[in-house]
Amino acid sequence: MTSVMMRKLNGLLRTENIGKVIHYYDEADSTNSVLAKLAENGASEGTAVIADTQTRGRGRLERKWISPPGVNLYISILLRPSMPPGESPLLTLLASIALVETLKKTGVEKPVIKWPNDVQIGGRKVAGVLTEMRSKGESVDFVILGIGVNINMTRAQINSEMREASRVATSVKENLGKDIERAKFTADMLAEIEIWYKSFARRGKPFILKEWTDRWGGQNRRVRVHTEDKNTYEGTAVGIDGDGHLLVKTDEENTVKVIAGDVTVI
Ligand code: BT5
Numbered sequence: 001m002t003s004v005m006m007r008k009l010n011g012l013l014r015t016e017n018i019g020k021v022i023h024y025y026d027e028a029d030s031t032n033s034v035l036a037k038l039a040e041n042g043a044s045e046g047t048a049v050i051a052d053t054q055t056r057g058r059g060r061l062e063r064k065w066i067s068p069p070g071v072n073l074y075i076s077i078l079l080r081p082s083m084p085p086g087e088s089p090l091l092t093l094l095a096s097i098a099l100v101e102t103l104k105k106t107g108v109e110k111p112v113i114k115w116p117n118d119v120q121i122g123g124r125k126v127a128g129v130l131t132e133m134r135s136k137g138e139s140v141d142f143v144i145l146g147i148g149v150n151i152n153m154t155r156a157q158i159n160s161e162m163r164e165a166s167r168v169a170t171s172v173k174e175n176l177g178k179d180i181e182r183a184k185f186t187a188d189m190l191a192e193i194e195i196w197y198k199s200f201a202r203r204g205k206p207f208i209l210k211e212w213t214d215r216w217g218g219q220n221r222r223v224r225v226h227t228e229d230k231n232t233y234e235g236t237a238v239g240i241d242g243d244g245h246l247l248v249k250t251d252e253e254n255t256v257k258v259i260a261g262d263v264t265v266i
Pocket of ligand 1: 029032059060066067073076126128146148150168
């Protein structure tokens with residue numbers, strides 16, 4: 001996103017709250033880290049940080065998010081929901097739903113969610129969500145929704161930038177065969193986030209869980225679970241529980257709750 005695009009984005013934005021204040025950087029270490037500092041200093045809900053490139057873009061579990069300049073979207077959005085800290089994973093689900101809807105609106109035919117935080121096209125990752133939460137006593141102080149979307153990266157660029165991840169990554173451009181206006185995509189995505197955030201406040205957790213499941217690509221699929229302590233096991237993905245944890249039925253017919261880790265459909 002360049003400063004010209006930021007002006008375009010300001011013109012396109014129709015949200016009440018989400019993205020009403022946007023801090024733009026040509027380069028940041030990580031938009032999540034920049035926004036965390038603003039949040040600690042009292043920034044209001046809906047404040048966002050966008051960078052054209054990140055030098056230390058982060059995934060989950062200390063992984064790296066590849067963030068070349070000029071092509072993609074790297075954005076963090078500040079939320080201050082009144083909810084218990086344990087429910088904050090629901091906001092990752094909400095962001096994934098909003099991403100699927102934005103991709104559909106952009107013309108992508110079958111974007112699906114991969115538990116817990118990826119959005120894929122044709123089995124390849126086009127976007128990832130990194131939700132970070134700070135609590136204050138029994139309640140949430142703030143949540144940062146960090147979203148990275150590969151918008152205009154070409155296949156050649158994906159191959160050269162991503163090495164081993166390149167086989168499982170894609171971009172909107174690779175899928176649609178044309179350049180996508182980043183400002184428009186961002187405006188549409190912020191609008192979707194606002195819509196789903198309001199629906200969540202009004203209709204609650206069961207609504208989000210159902211809408212997420214409808215867009216999830218793993219229901220009843222055979223999966224391999226890679227746990228955080230580097231074990232693996234297989235089973236059938238049956239759904240998510242009320243806290244957003246994945247439920248996998250193993251071959252011994254036990255239902256296991258996956259709290260962190262990675263799950264691949266096999
Ligand atoms: C994620 O982590 O998918 C969360 C990514 C969140 C990135 C945004 S960008 C704005 C904000 N600021 C930040 O610093 N972060 C957020 P995870 O599920 O752990 O996936 C990380 C893995 O995806 C890596 O280990 C690679 O295998 C792969 N990967 C890295 N960069 C990628 C990219 N650009 N596109 C697709 N896959 C990528």
